[in-house]
Amino acid sequence: xxxxxxxxxxxxxxxxxxxxxxxxxxxxxxxxxxxxxxxxxxxxxxxxxxxxxxxxxxxxxxxxxxxxxxxxxxxxxxxxxxxxxxxxxxxxxxxxxxxxxxxxxxxxx
Numbered sequence: 001x002x003x004x005x006x007x008x009x010x011x012x013x014x015x016x017x018x019x020x021x022x023x024x025x026x027x028x029x030x031x032x033x034x035x036x037x038x039x040x041x042x043x044x045x046x047x048x049x050x051x052x053x054x055x056x057x058x059x060x061x062x063x064x065x066x067x068x069x070x071x072x073x074x075x076x077x078x079x080x081x082x083x084x085x086x087x088x089x090x091x092x093x094x095x096x097x098x099x100x101x102x103x104x105x106x107x108x109x
Contacts (some may be wrong), residue, residue, distance in 0.1 A: 002052040009045035010062055012038045014069045021078065054106050061100070064093045 016038030023031035049058045068090055074080035082090070100106075 001065065004048045005045045006049045006053065006058060006061060009042045009049060010069070012042035012045060014073065015065045016042060017066065017070050018073055019078070021074075042100045057100060057104070057106055061097055064097050068093055 016035050019031045019034035019038060022028065023035055026035075046058065046062055049062075071082060071086065071090055075082050080094045
């Protein structure tokens, strides 16, 4: 169950960050409300995850995949460019998460 909660926490954080962009600096009511609700849900879910999964592992996966998903949403939905260094950085984040999942004994698969 903690891994499912972690996936939900990442999804909520991604929704919250997307809504934050759409809120235009908290000048639009409903995207601002969505930002707060999504971040609250994400942190609650992450707190549940931390009961079982070590904080360093959970936070690395939560923040790393959040970065990857938001970069993709920025590119797809907002037309933001991703140059070669950005793509290399994103690939390194994904590689780091894969190394943790495949080779670390601390992830508690």
